[in-house]
Amino acid sequence: MMNKLKLLAVLTMPLAISTYANETNINQKEVERIDVTGSRISRADMETASPVSIIDANAIKAGGFTSVDQILGQTSAAAGMSLGATTNNGSGGSATVNLRGMGSQRTLVLLDGKRMVNSGTGADSTVDLNTIPVAMIARIEILKDGASAVYGSDAIAGVVNIITKKDFDGVEVDISGNQSSKGDGQSADMSILVGRNFEKGNATFGLSYTDRGEVMQGDRDYIPAGESSFIPEGTLGGRVPDGNGGFKERDTSYDYAAESYAQTPSERLSIFAKGSYEFEQFELNTDVLFTNRKSNQQMAPQPASVDLDTDKLNIPGGTPDVGIPGLDLDSIEYKRRMTDAGNRIYEQDTDTLRASISAIGEFDILNGVNWELSYVHGSNEASDVTYNSINATKMEQSIYDHQDQWFSGNPLSQDIVDDISYTDVASGGNKQDLASFLVSGDAWEMPNGDVAAFAAGVEYRRDEGWYTPDQVVQDGDSTAAQQDATKGSYKTGSAYVELSVPVTDKLTSEFAVRYDKYSTFGSATTWKVGNTYTATDELKLRGVLATGYRAPSVAELFGGDSGSFDYLTDPWGNEEDSQIKVIYTSDPNLQPEQSKSLTLGAVYEPASLDGFSTTVDYWQFKITDAISRVNVQTSLNDCYAGDTDACEIINVTPEGNLDEMQATLTNVGYQETSGVDWNMQYGFTSGAIDWKLNLDTTFLLNFEEDGVDYTGTIDGNNGAYSELKSNLTVGAQLDALSLNYSARFLSGMDGDYYGTPFDTASVVYHNVSGAYQFNDAVTFSAGINNLFDKEPEEVPNGNDAGTVPAVYDVVGRTIFAGVNVRF
Numbered sequence: 122m123m124n125k126l127k128l129l130a131v132l133t134m135p136l137a138i139s140t141y142a143n144e145t146n147i148n149q150k151e152v153e154r155i156d157v158t159g160s161r162i163s164r165a166d167m168e169t170a171s172p173v174s175i176i177d178a179n180a181i182k183a184g185g186f187t188s189v190d191q192i193l194g195q196t197s198a199a200a201g202m203s204l205g206a207t208t209n210n211g212s213g214g215s216a217t218v219n220l221r222g223m224g225s226q227r228t229l230v231l232l233d234g235k236r237m238v239n240s241g242t243g244a245d246s247t248v249d250l251n252t253i254p255v256a257m258i259a260r261i262e263i264l265k266d267g268a269s270a271v272y273g274s275d276a277i278a279g280v281v282n283i284i285t286k287k288d289f290d291g292v293e294v295d296i297s298g299n300q301s302s303k304g305d306g307q308s309a310d311m312s313i314l315v316g317r318n319f320e321k322g323n324a325t326f327g328l329s330y331t332d333r334g335e336v337m338q339g340d341r342d343y344i345p346a347g348e349s350s351f352i353p354e355g356t357l358g359g360r361v362p363d364g365n366g367g368f369k370e371r372d373t374s375y376d377y378a379a380e381s382y383a384q385t386p387s388e389r390l391s392i393f394a395k396g397s398y399e400f401e402q403f404e405l406n407t408d409v410l411f412t413n414r415k416s417n418q419q420m421a422p423q424p425a426s427v428d429l430d431t432d433k434l435n436i437p438g439g440t441p442d443v444g445i446p447g448l449d450l451d452s453i454e455y456k457r458r459m460t461d462a463g464n465r466i467y468e469q470d471t472d473t474l475r476a477s478i479s480a481i482g483e484f485d486i487l488n489g490v491n492w493e494l495s496y497v498h499g500s501n502e503a504s505d506v507t508y509n510s511i512n513a514t515k516m517e518q519s520i521y522d523h524q525d526q527w528f529s530g531n532p533l534s535q536d537i538v539d540d541i542s543y544t545d546v547a548s549g550g551n552k553q554d555l556a557s558f559l560v561s562g563d564a565w566e567m568p569n570g571d572v573a574a575f576a577a578g579v580e581y582r583r584d585e586g587w588y589t590p591d592q593v594v595q596d597g598d599s600t601a602a603q604q605d606a607t608k609g610s611y612k613t614g615s616a617y618v619e620l621s622v623p624v625t626d627k628l629t630s631e632f633a634v635r636y637d638k639y640s641t642f643g644s645a646t647t648w649k650v651g652n653t654y655t656a657t658d659e660l661k662l663r664g665v666l667a668t669g670y671r672a673p674s675v676a677e678l679f680g681g682d683s684g685s686f687d688y689l690t691d692p693w694g695n696e697e698d699s700q701i702k703v704i705y706t707s708d709p710n711l712q713p714e715q716s717k718s719l720t721l722g723a724v725y726e727p728a729s730l731d732g733f734s735t736t737v738d739y740w741q742f743k744i745t746d747a748i749s750r751v752n753v754q755t756s757l758n759d760c761y762a763g764d765t766d767a768c769e770i771i772n773v774t775p776e777g778n779l780d781e782m783q784a785t786l787t788n789v790g791y792q793e794t795s796g797v798d799w800n801m802q803y804g805f806t807s808g809a810i811d812w813k814l815n816l817d818t819t820f821l822l823n824f825e826e827d828g829v830d831y832t833g834t835i836d837g838n839n840g841a842y843s844e845l846k847s848n849l850t851v852g853a854q855l856d857a858l859s860l861n862y863s864a865r866f867l868s869g870m871d872g873d874y875y876g877t878p879f880d881t882a883s884v885v886y887h888n889v890s891g892a893y894q895f896n897d898a899v900t901f902s903a904g905i906n907n908l909f910d911k912e913p914e915e916v917p918n919g920n921d922a923g924t925v926p927a928v929y930d931v932v933g934r935t936i937f938a939g940v941n942v943r944f
Contacts, residue, residue: 158262161576170651185937189250190216197819202840207926214416229276238499243549243588246674254329254391256312267718269669270649289316297939322398339379345923347377350697351424355457362530377421403482471503490562507545549588571623585610586675602684609679673711680707692761693777749790837920874917881914903938910934
């Protein structure tokens, strides 16, 4: 029994400070079978060939986390770029996780072992982690290899399985809050959990409310001023009014950062209930989770641009006097920062429901075969509103009608502002229905006396998604990018089998195969082979080879054309700003992505050093037929160098006209990535103090996508691929007092801005926290994150705040405190 618990500790991440004590409750009875992420086979221990990391509720509390994305974003396995509280531009208020940097859509999120409905503002390809309240989490299990053979689509980079509290008895009230050391970003989190065990079951009810306060970029000195050519005075052909009826060269820019959020405000209310009841022949389980999220983002006023017909312009003095290059052509661009209309305010109101019911029993055959029949329904509906949007069609006509005002350089009249402004109202949602039947148990007895185990099942799933932009946007009349409506659905039928075979006393082999039939593209078959070998009492070896796939999402299949302002470098130098419009297109004929993954590792527990354990795992992923858009920057560079095929691929001219630039989804992409995970954990007692040390490190050896090597790089489109990420945690327990220190290390990276290379320095974030248990009922906790107020590294082509907020802390030092009362 102790060896099994030690192995569980080995697999646990360093964030889980109290894992030894907390996780022993999972396996109190030696013969009790438990579910392990990455397998459908219930086991009497935690030994699997796949590397699984666990973050428990105590670790979440010690870190002061109030959302799941905060927890997962700090793990060493996270890379690339995810959405979260500091994503002000384009998040829609959602939060995601991105394992290995392979894309959030390639990380499968489960709730209690079953799929969670995709959620956000509509037709989403990922789960909005805001929908899952921290108060109901018992632990989070992270499977860090491919698992399509077990779970089907999306589990290419790994699986995040969020396990909720079970058999809770009593009443627990938790109140906490935090704010930055600069006095802003005040946030509060309150929850109540009520549960009761009775003779044949349990009933638990919970309520959680989170209110996250805002932080303005303009209130942080280290966030550089934004420099935009869209200025409040307006420009015509790149020139500005000179105050005398003519025009002159532009010599100013607009700071768009000052009015933008560094941390976005949000309110979340979650209501959840969970119950179980034992009938004579089976056990019935049910759970319901409902979350309402109200979120906001704020950006500087709309940068509006229209092409004007020069024949309709009447500029005093005529073309020679005003000296505007190109005015004698058919059209000329007019640009203006619409400060007269006010800041762009984005507002989302989303409702997400997830309900499940399952019956669990046993067939009296073989040595007893367990069965489970379950049904899960998920639905998500959202409104997506943008205030102070600008109608480009009306703006163009207004310029013709009121040239004296538009070309004066002075503020516009309120009548003009009211005429061209509108409130953008969009809506969307997602639905998922999942029915499954599973049987598992002992298959046969091996010659050595051990028993092979199996699991087999069938599933039926229907997914639906839709997003309806405002009609002004659909008609292409908005100064924002044009976007078509998205609506579609697909059905999936699946069958799978798993085996765990103890070949010898030392070697256990695992096999899995899965068949999925889609209504959209056809079928997919995936498999997995894993082995665990006990070389000595101190050393175990493990490895998994697996295939995987990701089915194209509703948005990828059925989404209409939409515009995106990407951070790009124009090699011709025609564009004045780094954000350049790209038209995204979907394709109903897309095929699934294919993947292969390999993990090879070792678990070492020396008998000479009690409480010490370490794991090392090499991992490798390869995706072919990846659903991706052509690398626009590479195509731009190739087109500029004279490659006409590259020009055609993205629909630009050899002369550098980027007005109709496109990026089409295709199945021609690929990804290859590899690295090493190293985990070291040591628990010991010195005097009266119990110590726990954890070190979790990821070495990225390679990350390549579509011919571009991203290893050790950072930028605003793809995020960060640091070659070394490491988390150190030290915990000390003295009677009722616990103290914790953690450090998060991120190595420096390279980038390129308009052909000029840059680099970021390595950073370390230090965090401290403590808790004191006054009695059996009351515990007080407090802490400081980013203790030394480390400023974010400047990234010239970052996606916001002069950096990449998903990677670096843009808020600064944060102080948190809370009280937990249980009775």
